[in-house]
Amino acid sequence: MKIERIVLPALASLLWAASAIAADVGKDLYAKTCAVCHAAGIAGAPRLGNAADWQPRIAAGTARLYTSALKGTPKGMPAKGGNTGASDGDVKAAVDYMLAAVKGSAAKPAPAAAAVAPAKPAATVAAPAPAAQVAVPAVAAVPAAASAPVDVSSNTSGASSADINSFNRLLKPIGKRNPPPAEDGIHDPANDGTMALMAPLAAYGPLPKSLVGNRVNWVKAIEEGKINPRWDKQDPNATPVIVDLNIVREVKGSMPDVVYPHKQHTEWLDCSNCHPAIFTPQKGANAISMAAILLGEKCGVCHGKVAFPVSECRLCHSKKKDTRPAQAAAAPAK
Ligand code: HEC
Ligand code: HEC
Ligand code: HEC
Ligand code: HEC
Structure with a gap:
């Protein structure tokens, strides 16, 4: 140092x-x-x-x-x-x-971060976290911003901020959920603006529930019109380009295949969040594995951080395998 x-x-x-x-x-x-x-x-x-x-x-x-x-x-x-x-x-x-x-x-x-640290580990995050949080509006419109402050409670020290997984909750024990902004380890407790922020517990109350992450089903929240995230910082009238395109990724072994839905993603995210940095926009062109996801790569760049965590296998592995022709014919095409 x-x-x-x-x-x-x-x-x-x-x-x-x-x-x-x-x-x-x-x-x-x-x-x-x-x-x-x-x-x-x-x-x-x-x-x-x-x-x-x-x-x-x-x-x-x-x-x-x-x-x-x-x-x-x-x-x-x-x-x-x-x-x-x-x-x-x-x-x-x-x-x-x-x-x-x-x-x-x-x-x-x-x-400065070091000086705050001794009193309360959560405060150490002053350095890395704002960046993580800034990341979010840049990346997405809202769910991320809304969910970021939330289940971060067990945050890392600043030491590993350069590390890709400093923000990967999949690799951390679940901490206290939805603490008020001043205690979430992301917002600066000394900043007056922090006090003006609505506490997540109150803000999330009316939204559809989920059992994981910050306990809000963000996909449903948008579907049901409970929230209407603003798409553009500057232009209040800008609207997202929503692409309704499912990509099925066949999975070796017994797990159901993965259906990647563009629709639910493009409601929140601009194409440039994923293409070309995370995924080449071509079906099957990307090697994706659970190991990579758990390490915070590919789908794991977001899932487990600002989107639902990897514990929810069936949200991604949602397509039964067409192993037997008879079964495939009987099942409604999906
Ligand atoms: C959350 C990440 C994400 C976002 C955002 C995203 N995509 Fe994709 N896209 C993917 C993934 C994953 C694939 C599949 C890649 C594979 O199978 O290897 C894909 C594949 C594609 C393909 C190839 C389809 C095919 O059949 O070969 C096109 C075209 C595409 N995306 C266009 C878009 C456009 C246009 C947008 C914005 C409106 C967009 N994507 C937003 C993740 C994303
Ligand atoms: C698609 C994402 C992406 C874009 C776009 C990007 N970078 Fe990077 N950059 C990275 C990543 C990831 C690393 C860390 C890689 C590493 O440690 O080797 C990095 C590291 C670096 C480093 C440090 C390299 C080192 O040896 O430690 C420099 C300098 C840098 N980028 C400059 C730039 C400049 C200049 C631009 C724009 C012209 C740019 N980057 C655009 C992803 C990107
Ligand atoms: C750039 C960030 C990002 C990446 C990368 C990403 N997702 Fe998502 N994903 C989201 C967000 C944000 C949501 C909506 C919020 C939520 O459900 O937590 C979402 C929602 C979903 C949903 C919808 C679940 C539902 O309730 O309908 C599925 C399925 C999904 N993602 C699968 C994937 C898969 C598979 C990959 C990798 C191929 C992937 N995602 C990559 C951000 C991302
Ligand atoms: C965010 C979406 C997502 C979630 C959640 C998820 N997976 Fe996956 N999984 C994938 C993707 C994408 C692949 C790669 C499919 C391919 O080969 O193209 C994959 C592949 C796999 C494979 C094949 C071997 C490998 O590593 O590639 C297994 C087994 C698997 N997942 C098990 C699970 C289990 C068990 C869970 C729940 C604990 C889970 N997955 C949760 C997206 C997800």
């Missing part, structure tokens, strides 16, 4: 001077291409302005960061962020922009 704190300002101020001209180019490319993953930390991408995420990477040297950004890495950073039309110079400028953003936050958040 100490060494990094010394290195960081020095490095960052160098970059600052060097990149003053390129700053706009870098910022623009970041917004256009990189933010999709780096704002929210999708697939473990280091988050913009999150010192803990960046420090170990900065320590490896700017040259490596440029190379990673240009060529990609095996752990999920696509070459040039997938925007192969961008020039090398612009991609480097985007890296510079991201490094400069850490410079801004490096001095404060980490020590």
